[in-house]
Amino acid sequence: MTDATTRRPPDEAAARRAVAAVWRIESAHVVATLMRMSGDFDLAEEMAQEALVEALEQWPRQGVPRNGGAWLTTTAKRRLIDTWRRRERLDERYRALARDLEQQADAPGYDPDRIDDDVLRLVFVACHPVLSREARVALTLRVVGGLTTEEIARAFVVPVATVQQRIVRAKKTLGAAHVPFAVPERDEFAERLGSVLGVLYLIFNEGHTASSGEELLRPELGREALRLARMVAELVPAEPEAHGLVALMEFTAARFPARVTADGTPVLLADQDRSRWDHGAIARGRAALARADATGRGRGAYGLQAAIAECHDVAASVDETDWARIVLLYEALGRIAPSPIVELNRAVAVSMAEGPATALRMVDDLAASGALRTTHLLPSVRGELLARLGRGDEARAEFLDAAARCGNDRERAVLERKAADAVSA
Amino acid sequence: MKYMLIMRADERAVEAYQDMPFDEVIARMGAYNEQLMKAGVMVGGEGLSEADEGFVVDFDGEEPLVTDGPYGEVKELFNGFWILEVSSKEEAAEWAKRCPLGPGSKLEVRRVTGPEDFPADNEWIQKEEGWREELGTK
Incomplete structure (x- = not known):
């Protein structure tokens, strides 16, 4: 230039x-x-x-x-x-x-001596709990990330007017709630930081698996979330979860190059060409996790998820993955941040460590509790386990059920293909 | 996209640096690196030691020839690099302009290639991916 x-x-x-x-x-x-x-x-x-x-x-x-x-x-x-x-x-x-x-x-x-404090305050205001999740996302990308309204609209596949409205409304809400331009006090710091990291992870996930539309990946959004997470981690270097989130994003983004084929079809973890994973990103993920551990405050939910992602990233194949360790990490995660998704993932890990029968019982318990009723995840995993147990007809029904619930066109196509394969098995 | 900022210095810059207190050089570079970290764009970088600690392998003749020390006739020496993850060429340029360098110094800014720049089905490209994996340099 x-x-x-x-x-x-x-x-x-x-x-x-x-x-x-x-x-x-x-x-x-x-x-x-x-x-x-x-x-x-x-x-x-x-x-x-x-x-x-x-x-x-x-x-x-x-x-x-x-x-x-x-x-x-x-x-x-x-x-x-x-x-x-x-x-x-x-x-x-x-x-x-x-x-x-x-x-x-x-x-x-x-003022260079004050700017970090000011930016940190700005981050906390943009992710304030009085705002809706959509508003936090839009505001953070706009005022912290410097994205234009048009760029945000394109990234989330929503009309520009919708983003504009969200931002205008968010600013009015902050004014009405008299939200102070301040870093939260000690007693609410952890919770408010959780809100900040949650917003960044939400943005990352939208880039990682677009929840609607034709494309599975929106790498720009993923990269932007990672940049913002690195920024926040530098602003609060003593917070293990900020580094944990950076690590989780690096480990996840490391697989982006192998996650879709040239025409945009998703590739399952088992079928991914691991030589195409970004090993620079994996190294950065390990460095970030080490920084989280160096705070001496233990691993939180992001740190544990990062550790799970690391197990995948350093394994030569699905078979050579340390599934027993992943089961342990999911158990720990389930205790500090219990959720049906964690439970479902633990079941998948158990199916790899101990076989599909034990895992199917776990998934059935989850289904009986009424959890995850609206997403495609539970029937998708159940289909997988049934297929591995040789129960093709039942597997097919689960995959079709999952496909009907899936909002992403690319993922739905994969589920439909699995349904077709299950019958022929 | 990733860009590499490659630091090149001629004799003037080397002399200027020798006149400057080492602490000051370190402090200014440190502040620049901190800015890059805080902006979330720094993904890598290294500094290089004195050129006379290194050597050159020359491929002009039939056999590669190893010679000690700096590059002889070359007027500019490489002495470090950064790799930045940015959203545009202009953003890379903006960061490059902020680097605390003086007369006699240049930053050469080059885009780092990725898998998308090469045919994925080439056997050697695939092998190289494998080596990079083993070496952890990808």
């Missing part, structure tokens, strides 16, 4: 891409700084967006400034001052705010 972007007015498209690149790196800093100054999330986000619009107008004509991040923050600050000025007539106190801010408007873009 030539350095035209910094020296002379570059062509329009290149300048827009340069704006997007700077925005991606700096947006969280800009919003967080404005949020600290204004104490108003809605306003901070709006001013930051206005600065972005101004950059898109100016940079293509005047060239990209040397310090784009500082330019964006300063511009957003000036917009904030203007907004407060307009409000002066309405409310006295804005006069003082605007004056104070103006005195330091030309100071560096953001």
